[in-house]
Amino acid sequence: MSLGSVMSSNIRSFQESDQVVSKDMVAIANKQRIQDFFFHRVTQAFSLLVLMALLGIIISLFVNAWPTFQKFGFHFLAHVEWDIVNEDFGAAIAIVGTVASATIALLIAVPLAFGVAVFLTETCPVWLRRPLGTSIELLAAVPSIIYGMFGLFVFAPLFADYIQVPLQKILGGMPLVGFLFGGATNGMGILAAGIVLAFMVLPFVAAVMRDVFEITPPILRESAYGLGCTTWEVVRQVVLPYTQKGVIGGIMLGLGRALGETMAVTFVIGNANRMPTSLFSPGTSIASVLANEFGEAEALHFSTLFALGFLLFVITFVVLAMAKMMILRAEKAKGN
Amino acid sequence: MKMNQQLYLKRRITSLLGLAFSMTAMAIGLAVLLWILYVLFSNGLSALDGHLLTSDSLPPVQKAVACATRLWGV
Numbered sequence: 001m002s003l004g005s006v007m008s009s010n011i012r013s014f015q016e017s018d019q020v021v022s023k024d025m026v027a028i029a030n031k032q033r034i035q036d037f038f039f040h041r042v043t044q045a046f047s048l049l050v051l052m053a054l055l056g057i058i059i060s061l062f063v064n065a066w067p068t069f070q071k072f073g074f075h076f077l078a079h080v081e082w083d084i085v086n087e088d089f090g091a092a093i094a095i096v097g098t099v100a101s102a103t104i105a106l107l108i109a110v111p112l113a114f115g116v117a118v119f120l121t122e123t124c125p126v127w128l129r130r131p132l133g134t135s136i137e138l139l140a141a142v143p144s145i146i147y148g149m150f151g152l153f154v155f156a157p158l159f160a161d162y163i164q165v166p167l168q169k170i171l172g173g174m175p176l177v178g179f180l181f182g183g184a185t186n187g188m189g190i191l192a193a194g195i196v197l198a199f200m201v202l203p204f205v206a207a208v209m210r211d212v213f214e215i216t217p218p219i220l221r222e223s224a225y226g227l228g229c230t231t232w233e234v235v236r237q238v239v240l241p242y243t244q245k246g247v248i249g250g251i252m253l254g255l256g257r258a259l260g261e262t263m264a265v266t267f268v269i270g271n272a273n274r275m276p277t278s279l280f281s282p283g284t285s286i287a288s289v290l291a292n293e294f295g296e297a298e299a300l301h302f303s304t305l306f307a308l309g310f311l312l313f314v315i316t317f318v319v320l321a322m323a324k325m326m327i328l329r330a331e332k333a334k335g336n
Numbered sequence: 337m338k339m340n341q342q343l344y345l346k347r348r349i350t351s352l353l354g355l356a357f358s359m360t361a362m363a364i365g366l367a368v369l370l371w372i373l374y375v376l377f378s379n380g381l382s383a384l385d386g387h388l389l390t391s392d393s394l395p396p397v398q399k400a401v402a403c404a405t406r407l408w409g410v
Contacts, residue, residue, distance in 0.1 A: 115361025123355050124362075132362065139369045146376060154375050199368050206365070230351035 058313065065307035067300060076307065082273035089304040091311055093275050097190065097283035098312070100276065101265060102258035104194025109202045109258075110251055116202070117209035118235055133210065140203035148267030151196040156187030156268060159195070164280055183280040191279040193269040200264055201254035208250030212243040245327050252323040259316050262287035286312040 068076060068089065079090025120133055164185035172181045183189070216239045224234045240247065270282020271292060284292075286308045297305050 111357075112361045112364060115358040116365050118354070119358040119362040123358060132366070135369055136362075136365050139365065139372075142369075142372060146372065150372050150375055154371075202365060202368075230347050232351035232354035233347065235354070 058310075061306055061310040061313060065303055065310045067303040068307040071300065077311075080275050084301055087300045089300070091286075091308055093273055094284055094286045094289050094308055095311065095315070096275060097193075097269060098259060098285040098287070098315070100190050100283070101193040101197055101269065101285055102255060104191060104279075105197035105201055105258040106251065106255055108195060108198035109205055109254055112198070113202050113205035113209055113250070113254070114247075116206040117213050120206075120210045121213040121239075122231055122235060133207075136203050136206055138203075139199070140207065144200060144261060144264045147196055147200050147264040151192065151264060151268040152188075155196060156192055158187075159192055160185050160187030168280070179277065180279050182278040184282075185280060188268050188270040188282055189278075189280045190269065190276050190283050193265045193283075193285070196264050196268050197258050197261055200261065201257050204257060205250045205254040208253060209243075209247055212246030212250070213239055215246075216242050244330055248323055248327055248330075252320055255319055255323075256316055259319065260287060260312065262291050266291050286315075 072079065072089065076089070076091055077095070078092050079088075080092045081088045081090045082093060083089070116136055120129055120136075124132060164181075164187065168181045168185055172178050220238050220242065221234055224238045229237070265285050266288035269285055269288055271284050271288060272282035273284055273289075274282075276283035289308055290305055293301070294305055
C-alpha cells in the first residue's frame with residue numbers, strides 16, 4: 001500500500017469520525033436547547049404564578065369591596081361613622097389608627113434598631129457579637145400573639161401606672177401638647193399599641209441594618225479611622241451613606257410589618273370605633289377591625305371589611321412605592 | 337500645627353454619646369426580650385403537664401383545661 005493511499009484513508013476516517021462527533025454535538029446541543037426552553041418556561045410560569053396570585057387577591061378584594069365603594073364612594077375614606085345596624089360605614093378611624101400606631105412604632109423602633117446595629121458592628125467585642133445578634137433575632141421568633149398577650153396582661157397595667165399617669169400629670173396641662181396626653185389611663189390605646197409594635201418590628205429592622213452595615217468595605221472604614229475619625233463619625237459619614245439603600249429597605253420592611261400587624265395590635269389598641277383624640281385614646285386599626293368583625297359580618301358589613309382590606313393593601317403599596325422613589329432620588333442625587 | 341482642643345473634645349463627646357446610645361439601645365432590646373421570655377416561661381411552664389398536652393379541651397365551666405385539640409387540630 002502506498003503512502004498516499006494510507007494518508008487518504010486516514011483522512012477519510014478522520015472526516016467520518018468528525019462527522020460522527022459533530023452529529024453527537026448537534027444532538028446534545030438540541031437536547032440542551034429543549035431543556036433550556038423548558039427550564040425557562042417553567043421558571044417563567046412560577047414567577048407569573050406569583051403575579052397571578054397577587055392580581056387574584058387584588059381583584060377578589062376589589063370585587064367583594066365594590067358594593068361599599070359604590071355606596072359610599074370616596075366619602076368612605078374620610079367618613080368617621082361605623083354603624084353596623086344602620087349600615088353606615090367609614091374607614092377614617094381605622095386608617096388613622098393604623099397609620100398612627102405604625103408611625104409611633106417606627107419612631108421608637110428605628111433609632112433603637114440603628115443603635116443595636118451600630119453596637120453589634122462597631123463596638124461589641126467579637127466574641128459577643130454572635131450571641132447578642134442571635135438574641136435580638138430571637139425577638140423576631142416570638143409569635144405576634146405572644147406580644148399581644150404580653151402587651152395586654154403585663155405591659156398595659158405597668159404602662160398605665162408608671163407611664164400614662166405621670167405623663168398626664170406632667171404634660172396633660174401644657175398648652176399645645178397637653179391634648180395628646182388626655183383621656184383614660186387604662187394602659188391601652190394608640191401609644192401602647194405603637195410601643196408593643198415597636199418591639200415587634202425592632203428585630204427585623206435591626207437585623208437588616210446590621211447585615212448592611214457589615215457589608216461596608218473595611219478599606220473605607222479603615223481609611224476614615226486612619227484620617228482620625230471617631231467611631232461615631234465613621235458610622236455617620238462612611239457607613240450610613242454607603243448603606244443608605246439597605247437601611248431604608250430595612251425601615252420599610254418594618255413599616256410594612258407594622259401596618260399589617262393584627263394580633264399584637266388588637267390586644268392593646270382598645271378596639272374602639274371612634275376617632276382617637278390623644279395618644280392614650282383607644283382606637284382601632286384596619287387589621288384589628290378585620291380580625292374582630294369578620295366572623296359575624298354579613299351583606300354590606302362584609303363588603304366593607306373587604307374594602308378595608310383593599311385599603312390596607314393600597315396603603316402598604318403606596319408606602320413601599322414611596323420608599324422606592326426615595327431610594328431612586330437619593331441615588332440620583334449621588335450621581336449613580 | 338496646633339490642635340484645636342475644643343473641637344477634639346466636642347468630637348470625642350459626640351462619639352461617646354453616640355456609642356452610649358447604641359449600648360443603651362442594645363440593652364433595651366435585650367431587656368425586652370428577657371422580660372417577654374421570663375413572663376412566658378414563668379407563667380407557661382407551671383401550667384404544662386401531660387394531661388394538658390394529651391386530653392381534649394373541656395368546657396370552660398369546668399376548672400381543668402387541656403389543649404390537645406388546639407395542639408393536634410383533632
